[in-house]
Amino acid sequence: MPDKNQPPTKHARLKTWVSEMASLCRPDRIVWIDGSEEEKRRLEDEAVATGEIIRLNQEKLPGCLYHRTAANDVARTEHLTFICTKKKEDAGPTNNWMSPRDAYRKASDYFRGAMKGRTMYVVPFSMGPVGSPFSKIGVELTDSIYVVLNMRIMTRIGQKVLDFLGADGEFTKCLHSKADLDIGKRLILHFPEDNAIWSVGSGYGGNVLLGKKCLSLRIASYMGLREGWMAEHMLIMGIEEPNGHVEYIAAAFPSACGKTNLAMLIPPEGLKSKGYKIWTVGDDIAWMRIDSDGALWAVNPEAGFFGVAPGTNSKSNPNAMATIRKNTIFTNVLLKKDFTVWWEDGNEPPPPEGMDWRGQPWRPGMKDEHGKIIKGAHPNSRFTAPASQCPSISFRLEHHHGVPISAIVFGGRRAHLAPLVYEAFSWQHGVYVGSTMASERTAAQMGTVGEVRRDPMAMLPFCGYHMGDYFKHWLAMGKKMEKQPKIFHVNWFRLDEHGKFLWPGYSENLRILEWILDRCNNRVEAVKTPAGYVPRLQDLDLTGLNISRDALQKVLEIDRFEWLQEMESQREFLKTFGDRLPRELWAEWEAQNKRLQE
Numbered sequence: 010m011p012d013k014n015q016p017p018t019k020h021a022r023l024k025t026w027v028s029e030m031a032s033l034c035r036p037d038r039i040v041w042i043d044g045s046e047e048e049k050r051r052l053e054d055e056a057v058a059t060g061e062i063i064r065l066n067q068e069k070l071p072g073c074l075y076h077r078t079a080a081n082d083v084a085r086t087e088h089l090t091f092i093c094t095k096k097k098e099d100a101g102p103t104n105n106w107m108s109p110r111d112a113y114r115k116a117s118d119y120f121r122g123a124m125k126g127r128t129m130y131v132v133p134f135s136m137g138p139v140g141s142p143f144s145k146i147g148v149e150l151t152d153s154i155y156v157v158l159n160m161r162i163m164t165r166i167g168q169k170v171l172d173f174l175g176a177d178g179e180f181t182k183c184l185h186s187k188a189d190l191d192i193g194k195r196l197i198l199h200f201p202e203d204n205a206i207w208s209v210g211s212g213y214g215g216n217v218l219l220g221k222k223c224l225s226l227r228i229a230s231y232m233g234l235r236e237g238w239m240a241e242h243m244l245i246m247g248i249e250e251p252n253g254h255v256e257y258i259a260a261a262f263p264s265a266c267g268k269t270n271l272a273m274l275i276p277p278e279g280l281k282s283k284g285y286k287i288w289t290v291g292d293d294i295a296w297m298r299i300d301s302d303g304a305l306w307a308v309n310p311e312a313g314f315f316g317v318a319p320g321t322n323s324k325s326n327p328n329a330m331a332t333i334r335k336n337t338i339f340t341n342v343l344l345k346k347d348f349t350v351w352w353e354d355g356n357e358p359p360p361p362e363g364m365d366w367r368g369q370p371w372r373p374g375m376k377d378e379h380g381k382i383i384k385g386a387h388p389n390s391r392f393t394a395p396a397s398q399c400p401s402i403s404f405r406l407e408h409h410h411g412v413p414i415s416a417i418v419f420g421g422r423r424a425h426l427a428p429l430v431y432e433a434f435s436w437q438h439g440v441y442v443g444s445t446m447a448s449e450r451t452a453a454q455m456g457t458v459g460e461v462r463r464d465p466m467a468m469l470p471f472c473g474y475h476m477g478d479y480f481k482h483w484l485a486m487g488k489k490m491e492k493q494p495k496i497f498h499v500n501w502f503r504l505d506e507h508g509k510f511l512w513p514g515y516s517e518n519l520r521i522l523e524w525i526l527d528r529c530n531n532r533v534e535a536v537k538t539p540a541g542y543v544p545r546l547q548d549l550d551l552t553g554l555n556i557s558r559d560a561l562q563k564v565l566e567i568d569r570f571e572w573l574q575e576m577e578s579q580r581e582f583l584k585t586f587g588d589r590l591p592r593e594l595w596a597e598w599e600a601q602n603k604r605l606q607e
């Protein structure tokens with residue numbers, strides 16, 4: 010039996026750091042997480058005993074748990090998220106910045122003694138398969154069992170990671186404490202130059218599962234810039250044709266704009282006879298590199314899905330519904346009397362009663378003091394589920410090499426302007442399209458839902474350095490590739506004059522992916538517009554689809570007048586990057602503006 014009081018590692022730097030952080034946070038005890046089933050059971054029992062976690066109905070939802078976060082802690086807090094580089098300009102105009110000295114000092118005040126009476130868990134984790142040349146290792150110190158149990162699903166954790174790390178391997182130092190969950194003392198700090206992350210005062214997913222957005226996007230994007238690869242907010246999926254040939258695409262949509270849904274797509278009724286099979290490689294994060302064949306290859310560094318619950322049902326996403334039947338953690342959904350869960354736009358009609366995401370008794374139709382309907386589940390309530398449980402999971406998830414990418418798809422949630430799909434003229438034009446992308450804000454971050462904001466490559470909240478340099482990196486990566494993926498832009502969310510979606514979306518989106526792959530393989534011509542190539546109607550397979558020709562034309566339309574206004578707004582945005590904006594992007598803007606005026 011290994012001695013439970015001795016750190017199970019020979020890594021001197023790691024041990025020193027753990028004891029330093031312990032003297033700051035003052036936990037009653039330190040527990041090194043080994044990743045075993047027995048340990049999982051023990052942690053669950055402990056969290057159930059304190060009320061941190063509720064065990065769900067084990068007959069109906071085997072292995073499933075329930076958790077509520079504080080009412081002001083249900084989404085990422087971008088205004089409390091900082092990039093702490095020595096020089097302010099290295100964080101760029103899109104990030105909040107704090108100097109490392111000020112950040113460590115300020116956060117130390119919040120961390121000091123924050124773990125008194127609690128246990129500090131040491132969670133060694135690997136983003137990507139343990140031992141893969143493209144994986145990165147982190148160690149998260151946390152006082153939350155909920156975090157440990159989530160990290161256990163979302164990443165590969167435990168002794169095998171420490172063993173691989175050896176005596177002096179590199180790792181990202183991740184420190185987290187719930188402290189007293191005071192939003193006034195909440196900070197999510199990234200120190201790319203120190204390979205460190207400090208998060209305090211929150212218990213919500215994206216703020217505290219430090220392997221996810223903090224490491225795999227903000228810190229990893231910075232590593233990628235230095236090491237010549239890319240960390241992106243993208244799903245990865247494979248589309249298998251009946252002859253067995255699989256092509257992979259990567260798609261960047263902002264938070265709560267449809268990545269999980271697209272990644273798990275099941276072909277629609279109308280296309281069933283074509284025999285496509287969809288493989289899910291990832292639903293949120295892609296690490297991409299150029300391999301020896303000169304092509305772009307992608308891996309998903311995660312091992313689970315942290316997906317939006319509301320709207321998930323057997324019609325919109327049957328694969329997700331199958332994935333979350335067991336061993337899943339539900340956060341901030343409605344708890345039913347029989348200890349199962351419910352959310353808006355799920356499979357079932359509302360139950361007659363339950364406990365809502367705030368922990369209050371709930372009945373359907375209940376209104377708040379302003380007369381607004383009270384939701385049972387928070388709009389950003391989530392499920393955490395192992396990727397291995399997804400019926401469409403690709404075996405390539407566990408393969409270090411990943412998958413070759415044929416197309417990159419950008420997308421946003423826009424009621425107007427952006428057509429259903431268009432193709433960029435070149436890699437450089439595609440980078441411009443990504444850099445000027447915009448989307449309506451969703452409930453995934455605190456702020457005003459619905460407001461349109463620029464969100465370059467869906468990375469606005471996740472790029473760990475100057476966004477101008479990030480655009481340069483995209484351009485440089487394109488130049489290094491022998492075979493560049495084609496770049497597209499999609500918008501499933503365009504509305505008609507009555508505020509209804511023009512496009513049915515979800516499984517029907519395969520019809521658009523089909524066109525995208527046809528374009529990648531030079532199988533069809535397209536219509537050239539000032540913004541890019543759009544499909545000829547005859548090239549879209551609309552078999553069995555209930556959409557009027559009028560709606561189809563509207564959803565594909567590029568309105569010159571609207572686009573010229575858009576160009577002005579893009580110009581203002583691009584100006585904010587000053588002389589760190591690559592010339593090439595200005596050139597693309599000028600050319601597009603000219604095309605629109607012709």
Ligand code: GTP
Pocket residue numbers: 262263264265266267268269270271292293315316317319320321325453501502510513514515518
């Ligand atoms: P994050 O996990 O926050 O990064 O989000 P995501 O990009 O994975 O978004 P997700 O797939 O969870 O979808 C978010 C919301 O968009 C859900 O409410 C979906 O029902 C809705 N949605 C997804 N795809 C479509 C679509 O094609 N059309 C429409 N109208 N809604 C969609």
Ligand code: SPV
Pocket residue numbers: 084085213214215216221222263264265293315453454
């Ligand atoms: C997102 O907001 O883009 C998410 C959820 O994927 S979180 O992990 O909270 O960032």
Ligand code: MN
Pocket residue numbers: 242263264265293
């Ligand atoms: Mn996301």
